[in-house]
Amino acid sequence: MITLNTIRKRFGALDVLQDVSLSVRTGAVTALVGPNGSGKTTLIKIVLGLTRADHGALHVDGQPADDAGAYRRAIGYMPQAAHFPVNLRVGDVLDLVQQLRPGEAVDDELARAYDMDGIRDKFVGTLSGGTRQKVNAVVAFMFRPALLILDEPTAGLDPLSANVLKEKIRAVRREGRSVLITSHIMTELESLADDVAFLCDGRLRFAGPVAELLSHTGGRSLEDAIAGLMRAERAGRLERVERAEPRPAVVTAGPTAPSPWLAPEPKGAA
Amino acid sequence: MSVVSLVLQAGLRDLSRNRWIVAYTLSFLGIAEGLFWFGGTGPQVLLSMLNLVLLVLPLVALVFGTIHVYASREFVELLLAQPVPRRELFAGLYLGLALPLAGAFLVGAGIPFIVHARDGATIGGVVALLGAGVGLSLAFAAIATWIALFTDDRLKGIGLALAAWLASTVIYDGLVLGAAAAFGNYPLERPLLGLMMTNPVDVARVLVLTQLDVSALMGYTGALFERTFGTALGTGIAAAALVTWCVIPLGLAGRRFLRRDF
Numbered sequence: 382m383i384t385l386n387t388i389r390k391r392f393g394a395l396d397v398l399q400d401v402s403l404s405v406r407t408g409a410v411t412a413l414v415g416p417n418g419s420g421k422t423t424l425i426k427i428v429l430g431l432t433r434a435d436h437g438a439l440h441v442d443g444q445p446a447d448d449a450g451a452y453r454r455a456i457g458y459m460p461q462a463a464h465f466p467v468n469l470r471v472g473d474v475l476d477l478v479q480q481l482r483p484g485e486a487v488d489d490e491l492a493r494a495y496d497m498d499g500i501r502d503k504f505v506g507t508l509s510g511g512t513r514q515k516v517n518a519v520v521a522f523m524f525r526p527a528l529l530i531l532d533e534p535t536a537g538l539d540p541l542s543a544n545v546l547k548e549k550i551r552a553v554r555r556e557g558r559s560v561l562i563t564s565h566i567m568t569e570l571e572s573l574a575d576d577v578a579f580l581c582d583g584r585l586r587f588a589g590p591v592a593e594l595l596s597h598t599g600g601r602s603l604e605d606a607i608a609g610l611m612r613a614e615r616a617g618r619l620e621r622v623e624r625a626e627p628r629p630a631v632v633t634a635g636p637t638a639p640s641p642w643l644a645p646e647p648k649g650a651a
Numbered sequence: 652m653s654v655v656s657l658v659l660q661a662g663l664r665d666l667s668r669n670r671w672i673v674a675y676t677l678s679f680l681g682i683a684e685g686l687f688w689f690g691g692t693g694p695q696v697l698l699s700m701l702n703l704v705l706l707v708l709p710l711v712a713l714v715f716g717t718i719h720v721y722a723s724r725e726f727v728e729l730l731l732a733q734p735v736p737r738r739e740l741f742a743g744l745y746l747g748l749a750l751p752l753a754g755a756f757l758v759g760a761g762i763p764f765i766v767h768a769r770d771g772a773t774i775g776g777v778v779a780l781l782g783a784g785v786g787l788s789l790a791f792a793a794i795a796t797w798i799a800l801f802t803d804d805r806l807k808g809i810g811l812a813l814a815a816w817l818a819s820t821v822i823y824d825g826l827v828l829g830a831a832a833a834f835g836n837y838p839l840e841r842p843l844l845g846l847m848m849t850n851p852v853d854v855a856r857v858l859v860l861t862q863l864d865v866s867a868l869m870g871y872t873g874a875l876f877e878r879t880f881g882t883a884l885g886t887g888i889a890a891a892a893l894v895t896w897c898v899i900p901l902g903l904a905g906r907r908f909l910r911r912d913f
Contacts, residue, residue, distance in 0.1 A: 426728075426912070429731070430731070430732075431728055431731050431732065431912065431913040433912060448737075449736060450731075450734055450735065450736060450737070451734050452734075453732060453734040454734040456732065458729065458732040460728065460729060460732075462725065464725030464726050464729075465726055465729075466661070466665040466726060467665075468664070468665045468668035468669055469665050473661060473664055477657060477658075477661050478733065480652060480657050481654060481657060481730070481733045481734075481735055482733060482734060504668075520729070
């Protein structure tokens with residue numbers, strides 16, 4: 382399990398993350414959602430060690446993550462867009478990543494599903510965007526890390542390839558591994574995620590099971606619920622409510638379904 | 652295999668197939684061969700190539716290097732997400748840029764001198780030219796890497812790279828000439844020798860010219876340098892200065908790479 386404790390990050394005058402505490406449960410898919418600029422990418426980069434938090438702690442399986450980066454052996458990462466050197470062959474890229482992680486058991490299921498053998502000798506620069514994204518996915522799923530971090534994983538993939546990837550994500554969950562996924566396609570997240578973490582303006586507004594979010598907001602779908610939270614945030618009606626463990630520290634509610642966590646609508650509001 | 656060698660190999664594979672690097676190699680090859688072809692003797696070709704090296708090599712290393720580091724940013728992030736130490740990754744990335752640049756120059760400029768070995772160029776002169784070119788490639792690749800890590804704004808980064816090239820090749824010469832003209836009545840030797848050390852291009856020029864019998868072409872600082880240090884000591888000092896010009900920007904770039912957020 383990966384635990385983030387009161388993470389703060391500031392870029393210049395901008396508070397990008399403010400006291401974010403989040404746990405990614407073992408064997409669960411956690412969707413990290415929020416509007417553009419809410420701090421999702423920064424949070425992911427802090428987990429990966431690409432960006433250093435100004436304050437707070439990151440623990441992987443109870444051990445503090447350090448600068449040496451050995452803890453990243455437990456992580457597989459799929460960035461939003463694949464930018465491999467264009468003059469390398471697909472085989473060069475796959476071999477490089479494999480050699481950078483010697484001794485780790487290789488999972489070639491996705492590589493076979495995407496027929497990487499058929500394109501190993503092709504230069505990255507000659508591949509379509511979708512095929513590059515497949516290579517990107519294969520790199521992330523190449524090993525059997527305890528945590529997979531997937532940033533918009535199906536962007537650019539054709540429906541069949543996207544379906545294959547989603548099945549792979551479900552298989553990873555069945556194996557008891559964890560997935561932290563971001564996407565702006567809420568229907569996709571709803572079909573995959575067990576938990577959801579909603580970030581807005583650098584603050585974690587909800588973290589808990591998807592079902593709980595739906596019940597608190599009265600949303601019929603994850604899209605409804607998140608849209609409701611975003612509307613409430615814009616209207617200044619979203620409050621953070623500290624809740625006792627084991628229930629997650631939360632927030633919330635949408636305008637369509639008032640809840641105990643929603644600040645009262647201002648008088649005269651429609 | 653170590654992280655450094657793995658990342659270096661990837662860099663070598665990538666840039667050895669890069670069309671700009673291939674064109675860069677062929678340009679040096681074509682120009683040097685052309686100079687021999689049109690009747691130049693070894694020393695004449697050496698001097699012509701020296702002028703080309705001092706002007707073109709810093710420009711290519713700075714601009715190409717800066718663009719390359721920016722273009723590699725997302726791939727670097729993917730590599731940083733693997734369980735590898737930043738220090739080793741940086742070393743591999745830098746060498747993966749600097750060695751192909753230096754190698755392209757060595758191949759392009761070196762082959763014609765090997766083919767025309769009997770045309771009068773001294774071994775010392777050729778080795779000094781090739782060594783100075785390699786040194787400039789490594790130094791300016793380090794400066795380019797530092798610039799690209801210093802600012803995330805690509806336009807600003809490329810502007811800084813061009814400014815660094817202008818400063819080291821054009822503005823510097825103007826400053827030296829201006830200082831020599833304005834303060835001609837004062838003992839300028841030591842200040843100007845110190846000024847020379849601040850510019851890797853001038854250091855490279857002196858390094859090569861101390862190997863050739865062409866004092867008239869040395870320029871103000873070069874002539875002072877040879878008169879003060881003599882040939883042997885002068886070569887050693889110039890070579891050490893060029894190595895320093897590789898090490899300092901590389902250290903700054905490495906420090907930035909280790910500390911920065913991606």
